[in-house]
Amino acid sequence: MAEEFLATEMDTAVRVVHLASSLCVKVQDKLRLPSSANGHVKSKDDDSPVTVADWGVQAIVSWVLAQVFGGQNLSIVAEEDTESLSKAESLGLLGAVSSAVNEALSEASKYGLPKPDKPLETTEILEAIGRCNSLGGPKGRHWVLDPVDGTLGFVRGDQYAVALALIENGKVLLGVLGCPNYPVKKEGLSNGCNQPGTKGCVMYAKKGSGQAWMQPLIPGGYPEAATLLKVSSVDDPVLATVCEPVERANSNHLFTAGLANSMGVRKKPLRVYSMVKYAAIACGDAEVFMKFAQSSYKEKIWDHAAGVVIVEEAGGVVTDAGGRNLDFSKGVYLEGLDRGIIACSGQVLHEKLIGAVYASWESSSL
Numbered sequence: 001m002a003e004e005f006l007a008t009e010m011d012t013a014v015r016v017v018h019l020a021s022s023l024c025v026k027v028q029d030k031l032r033l034p035s036s037a038n039g040h041v042k043s044k045d046d047d048s049p050v051t052v053a054d055w056g057v058q059a060i061v062s063w064v065l066a067q068v069f070g071g072q073n074l075s076i077v078a079e080e081d082t083e084s085l086s087k088a089e090s091l092g093l094l095g096a097v098s099s100a101v102n103e104a105l106s107e108a109s110k111y112g113l114p115k116p117d118k119p120l121e122t123t124e125i126l127e128a129i130g131r132c133n134s135l136g137g138p139k140g141r142h143w144v145l146d147p148v149d150g151t152l153g154f155v156r157g158d159q160y161a162v163a164l165a166l167i168e169n170g171k172v173l174l175g176v177l178g179c180p181n182y183p184v185k186k187e188g189l190s191n192g193c194n195q196p197g198t199k200g201c202v203m204y205a206k207k208g209s210g211q212a213w214m215q216p217l218i219p220g221g222y223p224e225a226a227t228l229l230k231v232s233s234v235d236d237p238v239l240a241t242v243c244e245p246v247e248r249a250n251s252n253h254l255f256t257a258g259l260a261n262s263m264g265v266r267k268k269p270l271r272v273y274s275m276v277k278y279a280a281i282a283c284g285d286a287e288v289f290m291k292f293a294q295s296s297y298k299e300k301i302w303d304h305a306a307g308v309v310i311v312e313e314a315g316g317v318v319t320d321a322g323g324r325n326l327d328f329s330k331g332v333y334l335e336g337l338d339r340g341i342i343a344c345s346g347q348v349l350h351e352k353l354i355g356a357v358y359a360s361w362e363s364s365s366l
C-alpha cells in the first residue's frame with residue numbers, strides 16, 4: 001500500500017515540536033529563577049526579547065529536519081539568525097543554548113527521532129540555526145518555523161507557542177503548534193499558567209484532511225494518544241469569546257472592541273500571547289480571534305501558517321479583514337494582507353465580523 005501523503009513530514013514535525021516544547025518548558029522554568037533570567041534573555045534590535053529557547057528550538061528543529069530529510073535541499077524560513085549569538089560577548093549565551101540543545105537532543109530517541117552520536121559542537125549548533133535563512137516564496141517546499149512565538153509571554157511565565165508548518169508552492173500543507181502552557185481548563189488562559197499536569201499540548205493538522213488533532217504534552221516522551229479537535233458550535237455573538245493579543249502595540253484594542261460590540265459580542269475579550277489564540281479557536285475555547293496591527297507593520301508567515309491550517313481543519317475560517325485567504329506565497333511577509341487577520345469558529349460569525357469591519361472602517365483611525 002502506498003505510504004500516506006506527507007506521513008513522514010507530519011510525523012517528524014509533530015515529534016520535533018514535542019521535543020522542542022520540552023526544551024522550552026525547561027528554559028521557562030529556569031527563567032523563573034531570578035539568578036538565571038538575565039543570562040538567558042537578550043534584546044533584539046526592535047527591543048523584543050530573544051531567549052535561549054528561541055535559538056535552542058531553532059537549532060533542534062533544523063538539525064532534526066536535516067537528519068530526516070537531508071540538508072541539501074532543505075529550505076527553512078525561521079525567525080532567528082545567528083548574528084547576535086555569534087558575537088564575542090554572547091559566549092555565555094551560546095554556552096547556555098548549547099547545553100539546552102544537547103540536553104534536549106540526548107532525549108531525542110524517546111521521541112522517536114534521530115539523536116547525535118555525541119553532543120553537538122557550538123559550530124554545528126550555529127550552522128543549524130543559520131541554515132534557517134530561506135526567504136520562502138511561491139515555488140517549492142519550505143518549512144516555516146517560529147521557534148518561540150510570543151516570546152514576551154514566554155519570558156513573563158505566560159502563554160507561548162512553538163510553531164512549525166510546511167508550505168509547498170505557496171500553500172500550507174501542514175501545521176503543528178506546541179502550546180506548553182495551554183490549560184486544560186479555559187479559565188487558565190486568562191490566569192497565565194496553572195498547576196503541573198493540567199497543561200500543555202501539541203495540535204496538528206494536514207491541509208484538506210478535515211481533521212485536526214491534539215496530543216497532551218507528557219514529560220520526557222511522545223504520547224501515543226491523540227484526540228480530534230473541533231471548533232465551537234456557538235454562532236451567536238452574545239455567547240462568543242473573542243481573543244486578541246495582550247500587547248496593544250500589536251493590535252488595536254480600541255478598534256477590535258468596536259468591531260466586537262457592533263457584531264453583538266458582550267463578553268470581555270480574552271487577551272492571550274502568541275498563536276495560542278489559534279489553538280483556542282481550534283479546540284473550541286474561543287470563537288473569534290482578531291489582530292489589527294498598525295498599518296506600517298507587516299505580518300510574517302511564521303506567525304500564522306501553523307495556526308491557520310489547524311483552525312481550518314478543525315472547522316474554522318481564517319481570512320484577512322477583506323475576507324480573503326492569507327497569501328503564504330510571497331516570501332517572509334503576508335504581502336497584500338487587507339488590514340487585519342480574523343479567525344472564526346464558523347461561517348456565521350465570520351460573515352458578521354466581516355460586515356462589522358466593512359461598516360466601521362470608514363470611521364476608524366488605523
Ligand SMILES: Nc1ncnc2c1ncn2[C@@H]1O[C@H](COP(=O)(O)O)[C@@H](OP(=O)(O)O)[C@H]1O
Pocket residue numbers: 048079146148149150151152244245246247249250251272273274275293294297300303
Ligand atoms: N508592532 C507589532 N504589531 C503586530 N505584531 C507584532 C508587532 N511586533 C511584533 N509582532 C508579532 O506579534 C507576535 C506576538 O503575537 P501576540 O502579540 O499575538 O502575542 C510576535 O511574535 P514573536 O513573539 O515570535 O516575536 C511578533 O511576530
Ligand SMILES: [Mg+2]
Pocket residue numbers: 146148149150302303
Ligand atoms: Mg512570532
